[in-house]
Amino acid sequence: xxxxxxxxxxxxxxxxxxxxxxxxxxxxxxxxxxxxxxxxxxxxxxxxxxxxxxxxxxxxxxxxxxxxxxxxxxxxxxxxxxxxxxxxxxxxxxxxxxxxxxxxxxxxxxxxxxxxxxxxxxxxxxxxxxxxxxxxxxxxxxxxxxxxxxxxxxxxxxxxxxxxxxxxxxxxxxxxxxxxxxxxxxxxxxxxxxxxxxxxxxxxxxxxxxxxxxxxxxxxxxxxxxxxxxxxxxxxxxxxxxxxxxxxxxxxxxxxx
Numbered sequence: 001x002x003x004x005x006x007x008x009x010x011x012x013x014x015x016x017x018x019x020x021x022x023x024x025x026x027x028x029x030x031x032x033x034x035x036x037x038x039x040x041x042x043x044x045x046x047x048x049x050x051x052x053x054x055x056x057x058x059x060x061x062x063x064x065x066x067x068x069x070x071x072x073x074x075x076x077x078x079x080x081x082x083x084x085x086x087x088x089x090x091x092x093x094x095x096x097x098x099x100x101x102x103x104x105x106x107x108x109x110x111x112x113x114x115x116x117x118x119x120x121x122x123x124x125x126x127x128x129x130x131x132x133x134x135x136x137x138x139x140x141x142x143x144x145x146x147x148x149x150x151x152x153x154x155x156x157x158x159x160x161x162x163x164x165x166x167x168x169x170x171x172x173x174x175x176x177x178x179x180x181x182x183x184x185x186x187x188x189x190x191x192x193x194x195x196x197x198x199x200x201x202x203x204x205x206x207x208x209x210x211x212x213x214x215x216x217x218x219x220x221x222x223x224x225x226x227x228x229x230x231x232x233x234x235x236x237x238x239x240x241x242x243x244x245x246x247x248x249x250x251x252x253x254x255x256x257x
Contacts (some may be wrong), residue, residue, distance in 0.1 A: 003033030004235040009087065011131065013039045013063065013077065014094030014145075016046070018053050022094035023143055023187060024227030030055045032231055034090075037081055039063035065095055065123035071130040078134060088134040090234040093127055093144040096120040102158035113158045121165035128173055128184070139181025143233045144170060145226075146186045148253050154205045154237065167245060173245035183242040184235045187225040190218045190249035216249030 010029050014022035015038050026036045036058045040047030044062055051058045059081045062071050077088045097119040101112035124144050147156070149164035167186060174184040191207035210218040229248040232238070247253045 003031065004237060005029055005090075005231065006033030008033070008037045008089035008234070009037070009082065010090040010092065010234060011037050011039065011088055012092040012094070013065075013127065014092070015040065015050055018050055019193070019221075019223060020094070021192065021223045021226045022092060023050060023054075023228070024223040025092050025094070025230040025235055026058065026227075027054055028224070028227045028231045029234065030058075030237070033123070037061060037078060041065075065126055066118055071126055074127075074130040075133045075254050078131070086134065087138050088131055089138065089140045089225075091127060091131055091135075091140075091142045092234070093124050093142065095123055095127075096145070096159070096162070098146055098159040098162065102162075103155060105157040108158050113161070116162040120159065120162040121169050124166055124169050125173055128177065130180075132177075132180075135182055136180045139183075141183045141185070141234045141238075142173070142177075143230050144171075144184075144186045145230075146188045147191070148188050148247070148249070150253075155203070156206060169237065170245070171243045178242055181232075183238065185228045185238070185242060186245045187226060187233065188245050188247045188249060189221055189229075190252060192216070192223050194219050210250060210252055213252050213255050215255065216250050218250030218252070 012022055012026045015026060031034055038051055038058050038060045040060050040062060041064050044060060048060050052189055061077050098116035099112040101108050102116040128142055144166060146163050146166050149160055149167050152158055170184050170186050177184060190210050207220060226248045229246060
């Protein structure tokens, strides 16, 4: 099959519904020739059901990024779904979570903050190192999802801090994995009406900015542009780009006040 990911095997995390960025990244990746493996957390049957809506069937592996046993066995479990070549060419990290307490900045307890940072930032490194045995001899691309951490957004609070930690983690990971031929980049996406968005108190206040300030426009119900951005960075069309943050947000990030 032709396409910019032809012959590549990609691990994609974070598929919850067919409205998620991860689902659209998986869909576009398959359309561009990739073999896709998904991970799920919690209700695996739901992820398996959503996976059937992709253009081609995709296996689903259980993965809790805070569970060290899951991480330690991940490479072997990926190999079980590889008929010939046992490697990976790319990883999509689309994982973030903050307890409700993390969305009240001054009152947040460390337990809530540490959970947000662990799941949303540290797991980027954990996932990369868990999959390193499958990538270190062939190189590849790791792509994560962030939400612009340069600014203090309404209601986002400690999740904004966690995303800033993710963006810093991306730079250090790019530094350490570059010699192995592995690129690490992030997509900074505009707000989307996803399952994750529903867990953010005051999401409408935060996202309303995009209704007025995106010069090229932004559709909060359309994750495909972000999915396409992810696939672009997974491809070989950015062979010397690493440690970068590519904005897919309708241009809001560069607009002055």
